[in-house]
Structure formats: structure tokens, C-alpha cells
Amino acid sequence: MRRPKMSVAATAILAIGSVYTLLPVLWVLIAATKSGSSLFNSSTAVPGTSLLHNISQLNSYRSGLFWRWMYNTLIYAGGGAFLGTVLSGLTGFALAKYEFRGKKVLFNVLLGGVMVPAVALAVPTYLMLAKVGMAGGYLSVLLPSVAAALPYGSYLGRIFAASSVPDEVLEAGRIEGAGEWRLMLRIAAPMMVPGLVTIFLFQFISIWNNFMLPFIMLGDDRKFPLTVGLFSLLNQGAQQPALYNLVITGALLSILPLIVLFLTLQRYWRSGIVAGAVK
Incomplete structure (x- = not known):
């Protein structure tokens, strides 16, 4: 055929x-496998033998500053994605399963927030946090990241809650005497796991790759995430070409946590697809 x-x-x-x-x-x-002398002089498709040396050089740069950037990025992305997923799941469940005054207005405002690019809000956010003395700290990146991810996460949460949590199951739980919080945590949340994992991954990757917000907010390079830290190394490479190897090796290492996270969590997507097919 x-x-x-x-x-x-x-x-x-x-x-x-x-x-x-x-x-x-x-x-x-x-x-990342090439030495500094062969990086720009050898064929692009021919690998070198200096990967371990480059990793060693990166590890020793300013007493392991790269790993500090990695740690910071995990804090920003992991903490922001977790908080954003919890809030998005609660908001999406409420929008999907409850009727209350102003529901349509709230949902339209959230949809409007999806249309606003995060870059456009970076400078106003900095000015607002600087006025209350919060600029320059971890929270100055973490809290705006959660707020920026909430509109799209809530939209996805509403879709997943509406499609995966039957109203009949919730009514049966109410008849058995379960309160609303228990319904959400013990009944709805397990049904929404594939959706919540999707929201978590979207938000984690978005915050992991975020550049403009931490670039504006942070002045201390000990608090930089990987994006801003590697950018600062790249700028220094104009005066110290040897740093280009560190930038490339750091870029390679920065991809690995995302690959590990995706491979670890993809089984939840598979279970969600199978459950949807059975229904």
C-alpha cells in the first residue's frame, strides 16, 4: 500500500x-573535546581528545564557580517550577471544577498574561523589586519566574483537570464526606500527574533557559544562573581566548540535567497516553 x-x-x-x-x-x-589551539583551526566535524582536560579546567576556574552557577540554576528552575506547578494545578483545578463569580474574567486575564512576553516585564519587575529592597537576591529571580509561568501553567492545569478528573468521582468523594482539599490532594492530584509533570517540565525548562530576568536582577556573579554566568565568560573570552573552551564545555554540561530530567519523567507521559487511550 x-x-x-x-x-x-x-x-x-x-x-x-x-x-x-x-x-x-x-x-x-x-x-567541547578540542583544545584551545585546535578549536578554531581544525575541521568542525573532527573531534579532539581534550574533553576531560576542558572539564578539569572548568572545574578549577575561580574555585569551581561554574558549579555554583549550576547549583543556582537548579534552585531557580527547580524551586520555581515546583511552586509554579503547585499553584498552576490548584488554579487550573478550581477553574475547571468550580463555579464562582468572576471565573470567566479571571480566566481571560490569565489568557491575556500568556500573550505578554516575559522580556517586556523584566525591567518593570526590577524597578518594583528594587523599590522594596529585594533586587539582587535569590527571591528576585525565583518569585518573578513563578509569576511569569503561572498564566500558561494555569491554562494547562485547567485543560488537564477538565479532561482527567471526572465530576462523578468528585461527587462520590463528597458523598463519602471528603472535604474539598482532600478531594484535590487525594483524588484529583493523582489523576492529574501526567499533566502536572508536563507543566513542571515546561516551567523548569523555561526558567533554566531564562537569561534576561537574572541578567537584570543580579549583580553578584556568585548568584548567577548558568545562562548569565556563561555569557559573562563569553564576554571575557575577547581578552582571554582560552575561556572559549570553558564556555563550550559549560554549555555541554548545562544540557545534561535537562536530558536526565526528561528521560526520568517521560514515563508519566506514557502512562497518561495509555490511560487516555483506555478511556
């Missing part, structure tokens, strides 16, 4: 998109 032309075209487009996406990762992987 011949494959429809549209199917072949879609497959080709996806293949081209995959190659386009993976080529920069492949370049970083190869470049």
Missing part, C-alpha cells in the same frame, strides 16, 4: 527540523 504524499512530506519536514535542532548540539559536543 502506497503511503499518502502528505505523510511523506510531513515526515520529511520533521526530519529536517530534527537535523536543524540537533546540529548545534552535535557541534557543541564535538567542540
Whole structure:
């Protein structure tokens, strides 16, 4: 049986998109194995043998400053994604399963928040936090990150709650005497796990890759996340070309936690897909 032309075209487009996406990762992987002298002088496709040396150099740079940036990024992304997921799940569940005055207005405001680019709010957020003395600390990055992720997370939470939590199950729980918080935590939350994992991953990756907000908020390089820290190293590379190897090696290492997180949590997506197919 011949494959429809549209199917072949879609497959080709996806293949081209995959190659386009993976080529920069492949370049970083190869470049991280080269020494400083061969980075710009050898063929792009030929790997070197200096990966361990580059990692050692990165580890010793300013007493392990890179790992401090890694730790900071885990705090910002992990804490922000966790808080954002909890708030998004609660908000989405309330919007999907309860009727209250102003519900449509609140939902429309959240949708409007999705349309506002986070970059446009970075400077006003800095001015507001500077006025209350919070700029420059961990909370100056963590709290705005949670707030910025909340509109889209709440939108997803509403969709997942409406599709995965039957009203009949909630009514049965109320008949058995369960309170609303217990219904949310003991009944709805387990049903929404695939959706909550999706929200967590979206928010984690968004905060992990965030550059503008911490760049504006933070002045102490000991509090930088990886994005701002590697950017500062890149700027110094103009005067010290040896730092380019550290930047590339750091970029490679910064990808690994995202890969591990995705591989660890993807089983929840599979369970959600299977459950949806059975229903």
C-alpha cells in the first residue's frame, strides 16, 4: 500500500527540523573535546581528545564557580517550577471544577498574561523589586519566574483537570464526606500527574533557559544562573581566548540535567497516553 504524499512530506519536514535542532548540539559536543589551539583551526566535524582536560579546567576556574552557577540554576528552575506547578494545578483545578463569580474574567486575564512576553516585564519587575529592597537576591529571580509561568501553567492545569478528573468521582468523594482539599490532594492530584509533570517540565525548562530576568536582577556573579554566568565568560573570552573552551564545555554540561530530567519523567507521559487511550 502506497503511503499518502502528505505523510511523506510531513515526515520529511520533521526530519529536517530534527537535523536543524540537533546540529548545534552535535557541534557543541564535538567542540567541547578540542583544545584551545585546535578549536578554531581544525575541521568542525573532527573531534579532539581534550574533553576531560576542558572539564578539569572548568572545574578549577575561580574555585569551581561554574558549579555554583549550576547549583543556582537548579534552585531557580527547580524551586520555581515546583511552586509554579503547585499553584498552576490548584488554579487550573478550581477553574475547571468550580463555579464562582468572576471565573470567566479571571480566566481571560490569565489568557491575556500568556500573550505578554516575559522580556517586556523584566525591567518593570526590577524597578518594583528594587523599590522594596529585594533586587539582587535569590527571591528576585525565583518569585518573578513563578509569576511569569503561572498564566500558561494555569491554562494547562485547567485543560488537564477538565479532561482527567471526572465530576462523578468528585461527587462520590463528597458523598463519602471528603472535604474539598482532600478531594484535590487525594483524588484529583493523582489523576492529574501526567499533566502536572508536563507543566513542571515546561516551567523548569523555561526558567533554566531564562537569561534576561537574572541578567537584570543580579549583580553578584556568585548568584548567577548558568545562562548569565556563561555569557559573562563569553564576554571575557575577547581578552582571554582560552575561556572559549570553558564556555563550550559549560554549555555541554548545562544540557545534561535537562536530558536526565526528561528521560526520568517521560514515563508519566506514557502512562497518561495509555490511560487516555483506555478511556
